[in-house]
Amino acid sequence: MSLWTAVLVSAAIAFGLKLAGHLVPAHLLDAPRVRRITAALPIALLAALVATQAFTRSDGSFVLDARAAAVGVAVVALLLRAPFIVVVVLGAATAALLRAVGWA
Amino acid sequence: MTATADPGPRRDVVRQSLSVGVATGAYGISFGALAVAAGLDIWQAMALSLLMFTGGSQFAFVGIIANGLHAAPAAIAASSMLGVRNGLYALELTHVLGVRGTRRVAAAHLTIDESTAVAVAQDDERTSRLGFWLTGLTVFALWNLSTLAGALVGGHVGDPRTYGLDAAACAAFTALLWPRLRDRDAVAVAVVGAVVAVLLSPTMPPGIPVVAAAAASLLAWRTPRREQA
Numbered sequence: 001m002s003l004w005t006a007v008l009v010s011a012a013i014a015f016g017l018k019l020a021g022h023l024v025p026a027h028l029l030d031a032p033r034v035r036r037i038t039a040a041l042p043i044a045l046l047a048a049l050v051a052t053q054a055f056t057r058s059d060g061s062f063v064l065d066a067r068a069a070a071v072g073v074a075v076v077a078l079l080l081r082a083p084f085i086v087v088v089v090l091g092a093a094t095a096a097l098l099r100a101v102g103w104a
Numbered sequence: 105m106t107a108t109a110d111p112g113p114r115r116d117v118v119r120q121s122l123s124v125g126v127a128t129g130a131y132g133i134s135f136g137a138l139a140v141a142a143g144l145d146i147w148q149a150m151a152l153s154l155l156m157f158t159g160g161s162q163f164a165f166v167g168i169i170a171n172g173l174h175a176a177p178a179a180i181a182a183s184s185m186l187g188v189r190n191g192l193y194a195l196e197l198t199h200v201l202g203v204r205g206t207r208r209v210a211a212a213h214l215t216i217d218e219s220t221a222v223a224v225a226q227d228d229e230r231t232s233r234l235g236f237w238l239t240g241l242t243v244f245a246l247w248n249l250s251t252l253a254g255a256l257v258g259g260h261v262g263d264p265r266t267y268g269l270d271a272a273a274c275a276a277f278t279a280l281l282w283p284r285l286r287d288r289d290a291v292a293v294a295v296v297g298a299v300v301a302v303l304l305s306p307t308m309p310p311g312i313p314v315v316a317a318a319a320a321s322l323l324a325w326r327t328p329r330r331e332q333a
Contacts, residue, residue, distance in 0.1 A: 003169070006176040007148050010165055011155035013180065014187040018158075019212040021194025029195060033325055038196040040293045040321035042224045045189045046281055047294035048301035048317030049217060054274045060305035060313075070271030074278045084116070084279050085123050091275025092127075095268035 066095040066104035113231045117222065120280070121238035124218045127272050128159065129246025130264065135162055136254020137261040142170035146255045153251040157244060158216050161186040164310050185311030192318055193220040200224075200232045214240030221280040289328055296320035 029038055054067045070091040077087045098104040132153065139149035144166060152162045161183035168179035194215050200223055203211050219240035226232040254261055264270065284290050297320035304313035 001173065001176045003144065003148060003173060003176070006169065006173070006180060007144070007151050007165075008155070010161070010180045010183045011152060013184045014156045014158050014161055014190070015213060017184070017187045017191040018194055018215045019209065021191035021215070022198050022208050022212045024195060024198070026198070029199065035199070036324040036328070037321050038199065039224075040290070040324035041192050041196055041318055042220050043281065043284055043290050043293045044297035044318050044320040045192060045314060046217065046221055046224075046277055047297040048314045048320075049189075050274055050277045050281070051298035052301050052305055052313060053270065053277075055302050056305045060308070060310075062302060062306070066268070067271045067274055070268065071274050071278055074275035078279060078282050084120050084276075087279040088123060088127065088272050088276045091278075092268035092272035095271030096266065097268075099266065099268070 066098040069098055069104060070094040113227065114234065117226055117231045117235040118238060120222050120225065121235055121242055124222060124239055124276055124280075125242025125246050127269060127276060128218055128243045129250045130267075130269055131159065131273070132247040132250030133254035133257070133261050134264045135159065135166070135247075136251040136256070137258050138163070138254075139166045139251070140255045140258050142166040144169070144255075146252070149251055149255040150248070153248045156183070156187075157213060157247070158187055158190055159247070160217070160311075182310050185309065185315065188311065188315045189217075189318070190215045192315075193217075196220075197223060197236065200229060201236060202233075211236075211240075214244060216240065216243065217277070218243050221277055225280040225283055227283070287328075289324060293320050293323050296323060 029035065050071070054071045055062055055064065057063050073094045074087050074091045077090050082090070095104075135153065136149050139152065139162075140146065144152075149166075152165065156162055156165070164186050165179045165183040168175050168182055194212065197211065197215060197220060198208075201211050214236070219236045222235035222239040223232045226235050281294065285294060297317035300320060301313040301317040304316055308316070
């Protein structure tokens, strides 16, 4: 397999997966229970994504480091009703600062 | 107050879309540099950002293919597993977006974590649609430009973690989930999803923990309390 083949095959699969979800017939997704589940899907997936990005190393093991501290600061900012951009900048600054001083 | 009468939600969603686009775009520099370091040429790096267009899968693909062409099947498998969640996002987005024909193909291509997160963070359908398209297009433009820049500049790019960009992404997704977590059932879904993913991460291949966490959405199967009685 050439590198180009690998690039194009994986790109085609990635697009196919996205399109498949959009092509599921609407009537299969219309029941109220199914609607509640599809509405919950992004919540489950994005929470899982944040958790793995914030609390795991590249090998998958659990860790509390600068990223966990950044999420903690973000949550405090959200509780204080800070605007979106402030939350994001505080998160980045927390991690950058902790890494700069070598604490995490 | 209707969505059309109140400029607040529209202004907020534009700010969210653009800042998510800029933060993600900045990460594309790192992707371009890593892709070239892994042995891809500039065209192959660009093909991934233009055609695959889903960051987690792209990073996994170049990380594995860096071991040599014999690793190509593993690279395809890992990037595909990480792409499954986009198909699951689409199940919900198809309701929100209500598009047909070629627009549906465009919507599919722009179905990624960022566009989904901004769309589901909004309270009404109009703002959700605006957030999806604006975030998707902003990320697409900046991700591709910065991939090109990173591929050209190569190893001279600093580590984005120095600037806390990885933590910025965590904070942004947390902030986008936040408005949905007013409801106890949604909190349960989020907590179970997060715990499942972290518990499975040490033992499962990349992509599987997050997709397995999708099962937490089945908690929404039961009728919400407010609809009973």
